[in-house]
Amino acid sequence: MLLLVRTFLFTIVLVAAAAVPARAGEWTQQRHDVAEIEASLGFGGRFKVGVWSPIRVTLTAGQQPINGAIHIASFDSDGVPVEHRWAADEPAAIEAGESKTFVLPVKIGRTNSRVEVILESEADGVVSRSIWNANIAELGQPVLASQQLWLSAGDLDGIDDVLRMQRVQPSEQTQHASITPDQIPDDWRMLEGVDRLLIVSGQADAWTQLSAEQLAALDWWTKLGGKIFLAVGADSPQLLAAGAPLAPFLPGKFVRMEEESETGDLEKFAGKATRLDRPDAPPLTIAVLQDASGIAIVEHGGSSDPTPLISVAPYGFGLIEFVAFDLNAPPIAGWDGRQPLLDKLLIGESQQQQGGAVSLAGRSAAHVGYEDLSGQLRVALDQFQGVHLISFFLIGVIIVGYLLLIGPGDFFLLKRFFPRMEWTWVTFPAFVVLACVVSWGVAYWAKGTEMRMNQVDVLDCDLSSRVVRSTTWAHIYSPQTQRLDIQLHNQAPSQASDWRQILAWQGLPGKSLGGMDSRQSLATVQNPYYLAEADDSVQLENLPIQIWSSRSLFGRSWATLEGDAPKPLTEINNQLLDGVIRNPTDIDLEDVYVFYGRWAWQFQKFPAGGVLSLSGKAGKNSDKVLRKTRVADARDVSELWDRENTDIDRIMEVSLFHESAGGRGYTNLIQRYQGFIDLSEHTQTQRAVLVGKAVEPVTELQIRAAGTDEPLHPQTERWTYVRLIYPVEPE
Incomplete structure (x- = not known):
């Protein structure tokens, strides 16, 4: 009986322990009175590797207040630790017993790595650091670089069904997360991993409460290449009218809401013969735009001034996909053409056709080591003039020659030219030294003694919106082990002003050796380098590079272009x-x-x-x-x-x-x-x-030996577009 009672109590304890959620992470070093810490990566529990994402850190002070700076440490795509250090615009100043949330940009390089939250303060010249460490899988679900990440601000019924029907490999399946408008960050780079933002009806009050910094971040993200899917809803006048938060993203000027009776073109676009204006449903209500821009895929022709029902319009280097009616309300809701309509709006015929060829590309990528076009560019940039790959044949010849030299070669040399075999104590070390000198000479002949760099720049100027951006890929080869400070500067065009730059590491998508999805790490460096803000730009500090190896860098810059738009x-x-x-x-x-x-x-x-x-x-x-x-x-x-x-x-x-x-x-x-x-x-x-x-050239990478003002000038080969x-x- 006693045994049964003990077993019963033990079972209750196990069930209770399983019911208590496990806290992510642990303190590896604690020098501050932090009562509780919570952290999450990305949006809605998902973040993309290889690009900038937000990390949200909530700190609760204990009995003592907290004063210091927060840094985030992660691993780059090579498995080298990197610490993100941002300007102290908002230091961690938390009163005793209170909580505060910080949203910071971070770039995660591997799907199976860890992240550290570092709280640092200084008093009387003594620096105190508290370090909290967690596996990234505990903070969010990694989204592969080969996948798309879509965010929904508002509910769009049926979107998960659309994504499940994609004919793609699991490694390319689009990932979807829901957010509220207040989760939009105030720095556009934290949206870099988002491929599409779907804004649907609802949450008008939340949109109107966004700060100017959040709206500016959304504006810059779209102008620099983001894509917004904007669907009209019942609260559209509050969001789209002049002066409303989403009015700048409209491909035209919002005039009014009106009923649409001619829906034949929309039914044809969806591929359905069933009419929308059925007796059991209300008429279709649409948003009427004036001076609409872009391409009207489906047009409303019920008035003398046609307005688009479905359109695509440019917004800087980004795109606005506009739907002038509510996808969640009747008559669209309950129409048997709604699902095919969503398929065409969100996936499109061309993407579905390409999905059928996915398996071919996926299988054929195995022997080249990459499945993304950026991987082919990375391999090409790693080919440096004057740097040769030592073949296995040459290595084999050197090894065989060395064995022949110290074995039979040494024996016959002593037998023929020296009176005593004991001279091998001299000839054997001499042959070893000779082999080392030859090997060293071959290595220096193949690898060279000069620092080299291959750099590709793409400068884009949108002459209508007056937005200019530049994209830089650079591979640096070093003939010696060293650490470098590197900063990106823009030189042209002279008509651009207020340049800002971000320079960081470049990743390799996929599971191949060195890929961001690989479980193998090539890193031999333990001390971190830094991504640090300086003059509104992000630069690399103390970047390690090993002897006869290269580092892959990626930079983005943006500015505004002076002057007027040209005549169309x-x-x-x-x-x-x-x-x-x-x-x-x-x-x-x-x-x-x-x-x-x-x-x-x-x-x-x-x-x-x-x-x-x-x-x-x-x-x-x-x-x-x-x-x-x-x-x-x-x-x-x-x-x-x-x-x-x-x-x-x-x-x-x-x-x-x-x-x-x-x-x-x-x-x-x-x-x-x-x-x-x-x-x-x-x-x-x-x-x-x-x-x-x-x-x-339109950009310049300023390189210095870490900790010095000594500029380094590598032999550079450039391609500028x-x-x-x-x-x-x-x-």
């Missing part, structure tokens, strides 16, 4: 263009193409301040230009994409317009990690995109 080009019949374009920058361009719709026009040069005329000029099919199609045996033959090609000009040519070239159907690679660089969709939204190569976006209006 005119689209005449068949998507041909009429008009002239001017180069408003001080950058000379060569090997120039203008892409619009399905056409591309080629020009040899476009000097600074120069003018090009498109009037009467015949264009070529853009996909044929990008695929380098030629005529052979009376048929078009495209150049096959070589995934092992290291020609950077060719890689960038396709990367900048990947979807126009055919996407993964052409390259067998996805472009998800840094997909914002692809402006293919903009060529379909009344924007003409000019691209050319610049001889002069400039894109200018011009507005287009119909004839």
Whole structure:
């Protein structure tokens, strides 16, 4: 009986212990009176690796107040620890017994790593550090760089069903998280991992309470390449009217809500014959826009001034997908065409077709070590002039020669030329030293003695919104072990002002060696380096680099462009263009193409301040230009994409317009990690995109030996591309 009672009590204890949620993380060092700490990564429990995400830290002070600075430490994609140090705009000043939440940007490099929250203070010259450590899986679910992350601000019924029906591999399945408007950060870079923000009806009060910093962050994120899906709802007048928080994101000016009786085009778009204006449902209510921009996919024609029902419009380098009716309310709710409508709005036919080719690209990526186009660029940038890969054959020859030399070679040498075999005590060490000298000489011949750098820059100027951004990829090779301080500076165009820069490490998507999803770590460095703010920019400090190795860096910069928007080009019949374009920058361009719709026009040069005329000029099919199609045996033959090609000009040519070239159907690679660089969709939204190569650099990486003011000047090879976006209006 006593045994049964003990067993019963023990079972109750186990059940009670299981019911108590386990707290994430633990203190590895505590020097402050912190009663409680809570932390979470990303949005709605999800964050993307390899890009900037928010980490929310809530500290509760104990009996003593807390004063100090909060730093976040994580691991980069190589498994090297990196500490994020931000300007002390809001130090951790917490009164005894009170709590305070901090939202900070962090960049996580591996799906199976840890993160540290560091509380640091100084008193009388003594620095005190408290360190709280947790596995990132305890703070949020990692989203792979090959996946998309969508956020929903408001409920959109059926979105999870749409995502479940995607015909893609699990490693490319879109991840979805729900947020409230107040969770939008006040720094746009914390939204970098978000591929799409869906704003649907509801929560008008929450939107109106957003701070100016939060709205500015959302504005910059969209202008720099973000995508907003904006659907109208019952509270739309409060959100979309002039002066409302979401009014700037509308592709036009909100006028009123009105009932729409002609729904045939919408039914045709959804692919359903069932009518929307059924007897048991109310009429469709739409938002009427004035001076609408972009491309109307479905248009309302019930008045003399047509307004879009579904449209896509550019917003800087980003896109606004606008739906002028409520997707959650009747008559759309309850209509059997609603699910096909959501499929087309959110996934699209082209993406569904590409999903069928996923398995081919996924399997074929195994032997090249990457599945994303950014991986091919990374491999190409790691090829340095004057640095040679020592082949296994040469290593084998050296080893065999060494064994022959110290074995039979030493024996026959002593037997023939020396009177006594005891001389081997001299010849054997001499042969060992000789072999070491030869090996060292071969290594120095192959690896060189100079620091080298390969750098690719893409400068984008949207001449309508006057937004300019630059994107930098740089690989630095070092002939010796050292630590570096590196800062990114923009030099051109001179018409841009208020530049801000972010420089950090560059990751490799996938599970291959060195990939962000790999469980293997290549790191041998234990001491961290720093991502630190300086003059509104983020720079690298104390970056370690091993002898005869390289580091991959990635930078983003943004600014505003002075001057006025140019006069729009005119689209005449068949998507041909009429008009002239001017180069408003001080950058000379060569090997120039203008892409619009399905056409591309080629020009040899476009000097600074120069003018090009498109009037009467015949264009070529853009996909044929990008695929380098030629005529052979009376048929078009495209150049096959070589995934092992290291020609950077060719890689960038396709990367900048990947979807126009055919996407993964052409390259067998996805472009998800840094997909914002692809402006293919903009060529379909009344924007003409000019691209050319610049001889002069537009950015500069200032490199110094850590802890010194000594500048380092590596041998640098550059590739610089400039894109200018011009507005287009119909004839």
